[in-house]
Amino acid sequence: xxxxxxxxxxxxxxxxxxxxxxxxxxxxxxxxxxxxxxxxxxxxxxxxxxxxxxxxxxxxxxxxxxxxxxxxxxxxxxxxxxxxxxxxxxxxxxxxxxxxxxxxxxxxxxxxxxxxxxxxxxxxxxxxxxxxxxxxxxxxxxxxxxxxxxxxxxxxxxxxx
Amino acid sequence: xxxxxxxxxxxxxxxxxxxxxxxxxxxxxxxxxxxxxxxxxxxxxxxxxxxxxxxxxxxxxxxxxxxxxxxxxxxxxxxxxxxxxxxxxxxxxxxxxxxxxxxxxxxxxxxxxxxxxxxxxxxxxxxxxxxxxxxxxxxxxxxxxxxxxxxxxxxxxxxxxxxxxxxxxxxxxxxxxxxxxxxxxxxxxxxxxxxxxxxxxxxxxxxxxxxxxxxxxxxxxxxxxxxxxxxxxxxxxxxxxxxxxxxxxxxxxxxxxxxxxxxxxxxxxxxxxxxxxxxxxxxxxxxxxxxxxxxxxxxxxxxxxxxxxxxxxxxxxxxxxxxxxxxxxxxxxxxxxxxxxxxxxxxxxxxxxxxxxxxxxxxxxxxxxxxxxxxxxxxxxxxxx
Numbered sequence: 001x002x003x004x005x006x007x008x009x010x011x012x013x014x015x016x017x018x019x020x021x022x023x024x025x026x027x028x029x030x031x032x033x034x035x036x037x038x039x040x041x042x043x044x045x046x047x048x049x050x051x052x053x054x055x056x057x058x059x060x061x062x063x064x065x066x067x068x069x070x071x072x073x074x075x076x077x078x079x080x081x082x083x084x085x086x087x088x089x090x091x092x093x094x095x096x097x098x099x100x101x102x103x104x105x106x107x108x109x110x111x112x113x114x115x116x117x118x119x120x121x122x123x124x125x126x127x128x129x130x131x132x133x134x135x136x137x138x139x140x141x142x143x144x145x146x147x148x149x150x151x152x153x154x155x156x157x158x159x160x161x
Numbered sequence: 162x163x164x165x166x167x168x169x170x171x172x173x174x175x176x177x178x179x180x181x182x183x184x185x186x187x188x189x190x191x192x193x194x195x196x197x198x199x200x201x202x203x204x205x206x207x208x209x210x211x212x213x214x215x216x217x218x219x220x221x222x223x224x225x226x227x228x229x230x231x232x233x234x235x236x237x238x239x240x241x242x243x244x245x246x247x248x249x250x251x252x253x254x255x256x257x258x259x260x261x262x263x264x265x266x267x268x269x270x271x272x273x274x275x276x277x278x279x280x281x282x283x284x285x286x287x288x289x290x291x292x293x294x295x296x297x298x299x300x301x302x303x304x305x306x307x308x309x310x311x312x313x314x315x316x317x318x319x320x321x322x323x324x325x326x327x328x329x330x331x332x333x334x335x336x337x338x339x340x341x342x343x344x345x346x347x348x349x350x351x352x353x354x355x356x357x358x359x360x361x362x363x364x365x366x367x368x369x370x371x372x373x374x375x376x377x378x379x380x381x382x383x384x385x386x387x388x389x390x391x392x393x394x395x396x397x398x399x400x401x402x403x404x405x406x407x408x409x410x411x412x413x414x415x416x417x418x419x420x421x422x423x424x425x426x427x428x429x430x431x432x433x434x435x436x437x438x439x440x441x442x443x444x445x446x447x448x449x450x451x452x453x454x455x456x457x458x459x460x461x462x463x464x465x466x467x468x469x470x471x472x473x474x475x476x477x478x479x480x481x482x483x484x485x486x487x488x489x490x491x492x493x494x495x496x497x498x499x500x501x502x503x504x505x506x507x508x509x510x511x512x513x514x515x516x517x518x519x520x521x522x523x524x525x526x527x528x529x530x531x532x533x534x535x536x537x538x539x540x541x542x543x544x545x546x
Contacts, residue, residue: 025218025284027277031183066188071195071202087476 012158031150034065037076046142050083051076061118072134075108085140086161087115094129113138113158125157137161162260166385166392167544169198170505172375174340175493178276179372183218186229187272188376190374190498191232198378198388205378206264207457208233209255210240211247211271213496217319219234219277231270231376245446245533246400247271248375248500249540251429252529256542260395265381273495282370285492287440305407305536307359312447317491319449320526321361322529324403325352325487326450328365331484334477335491337518341501342371342402342493353449368446369427371493375501377508396526396543397431399424403537408536418457418539420531425528425541426459434459439524440510442479442503444532444539449492455483456532458541482520485510500531504542511546 031039034051041047051061051074053067063080066073093108109132111126124132124142138158141157148154171193173179173186187210187542195201210231211253224240231238234511241247241254246403248271255269259503275282277346283301290296314324329349347365355365385392403410410416420474431437443454452470455461460481461469469475476485486492486506491500507516508529526545 023279025216025280025282028279029219029277030178030180030182032185033180036180036184064194065185066230066235070234071188071192073192091254096198117486 001123018125022139025079034063036079038062042154043150045149046085046145047082048085048115048120048140049080050118051080053079057114059118061115061120083116085109087113087120087158089132089134089136089138090114090119092124092132094132111138111158122152122155124159129142163262163317164382165256165259165395166378166382167504168380168385168388168392168519169200169378169394170195170366170376170508171174171197172340172498172502172505173375174545175342175371175495175498175502177342177369177371179274181372183195183212183220183223183227183272183274186274186372186374187227187230187270189433190272190376191230191268191270194307194378195232196374196443199376200388201327202232204256204266205232205236205268207234207267208238209251209266209267209269210238210255211242211251211497212236212240212273212434213242213244213247213428214285214289217273217275217282217496218286219280222450225270228277231272232268237264242497243534243538244539245273245444245496246500247497248502248531248532248540249504249529249531249542250400251310251501252377252395252504252542253320253400253540256395256398259379259381260285265384267378267379269501270374270376271497271501273497274372274374275495280491293447303359304363306447307362309412310366313449313453319466319467321353321363322365323360323370323467324348324449324452325349326467327445327483328352328490330452330475331445331448331488331490333491334518335376335487338487338492339488341491342369343491355489357432362447368489368494371495371499373493373495373498375498375505377504378502389482390430392546393508393544393546396545397425397428398542399428400540402534402537405535407535407536412461414534415453415457415539417537418454418532418541419459421541422458422528422537425543429545431526431542431543434528435481438481438526438528440444440485440520440527441475441483441509441531442486442488442527443483445484445490445495448490451483451488451490454532457530458530460528469535477518478521485515485518485520496533500529500540503529503531504544507544511544
């Protein structure tokens with residue numbers, strides 16, 4: 001879902017559905033102050049941003065507006081940095097079953113990719129399950145710019161270098 | 162048990178839709194609170210935080226999610242949630258942590274982000290009712306508040322105009338609160354003539370949907386005295402539950418609050434609350450609830466509250482100002498944060514730091530209250546200087 005799209009007037013929705021007698025409610029999340037900046041960089045510039053607390057010597061990825069260890073405010077101008085689009089596989093799994101329990105034709109790969117001191121959870125591509133190793137260097141592959149919507153799936157997947 | 166004081170307080174603005182995530186809102190309130198008393202996160206021994214239903218923020222197990230924004234990283238952290246009563250309940254919960262001797266300081270943070278629920282947070286309330294006897298009738302909170310309001314008015318011969326007086330009072334006070342989401346004063350006519358929601362509840366009888374967070378820092382006596390010349394002591398806390406068969410409650414009198422208030426007053430050594438309490442922050446999601454709760458808090462005789470209100474007893478310059486903050490009707494109602502905002506108000510008022518909305522005459526003793534769950538739980542905190 002695009003993060004910039006919002007319903008701002010409740011009246012634009014119909015509360016009770018007379019047919020089903022349901023009151024459909026869903027959650028529509030704001031990306032937050034940090035999230036808005038982070039995803040705009042991802043969408044517009046294809047960059048991954050982290051934020052660094054010098055006092056704690058930690059670089060958070062994705063970037064945040066505060067350090068959870070010491071509560072220092074991490075300012076975009078001062079403390080945010082482009083951490084590049086490469087990382088290393090910190091851990092991974094090969095998913096063999098669909099969420100309804102059927103066996104997949106090909107297992108799909110999911111990795112925790114370490115970038116600076118943070119982890120991004122994402123899909124892995126361009127590598128067979130038996131070839132994946134912890135510690136392997138990977139790089140983010142982005143969707144073309146006109147398909148990016150300001151979400152985590154603007155990154156298609158990570159691929160071994 | 163050790164004496165416990167509030168030594169710092171802070172909050173975000175209350176708004177209809179915040180860009181901040183629940184974590185970020187919690188951070189802003191918690192950080193402001195620490196800054197207000199010159200402490201850093203290292204000085205915080207534990208965190209007591211609260212949000213009301215997970216459904217509003219839309220994050221299951223929201224307590225864990227927002228812990229890092231509340232300062233809970235690598236600290237003993239515990240969440241309470243009792244619906245609307247959460248904001249004051251969390252103070253009692255934090256008080257326990259310190260009064261028990263287990264911790265010297267406790268950061269209490271409450272947050273709610275109701276705007277995530279689309280189209281409206283009311284939809285989630287459907288699931289709090291009995292799934293067999295009530296849910297098929299599609300109840301929502303406006304309905305059941307309407308039943309209660311109607312019964313309360315009937316018992317004492319009150320009119321909608323009478324109830325609207327409370328909305329006018331609180332909304333006027335709220336205009337002076339820098340965190341308020343309102344800009345306009347309203348009149349009794351405005352309230353009575355606003356859109357009918359569920360008789361007798363009209364739109365302006367009701368507090369708004371809001372996003373926001375509020376926090377206080379609690380400290381044990383020796384620490385509190387080192388930190389500030391003006392600790393605001395937690396003199397008493399109380400909480401009770403009435404029946405979950407909500408429709409069998411006495412709708413015209415908040416019995417759930419009667420006992421909670423008496424528990425807090427007993428702890429505080431207060432025998433005549435209507436004479437001893439200087440400022441009252443009754444929970445006011447609806448205008449009639451402010452009056453209903455003043456009666457439950459033993460601050461006004463049953464059935465005489467409107468008369469006292471008309472006489473100016475509860476005005477800012479009256480004997481017992483009601484909701485000097487503006488309350489939920491005047492500041493906003495991010496559920497859990499709203500109750501904590503009331504405790505923050507006691508902190509600022511009793512220290513004489515409430516600025517433009519400072520109650521005259523150096524108030525020394527105040528009470529804040531919140532109410533929630535299935536309309537049957539109430540929490541009370543008495544604070545004094």
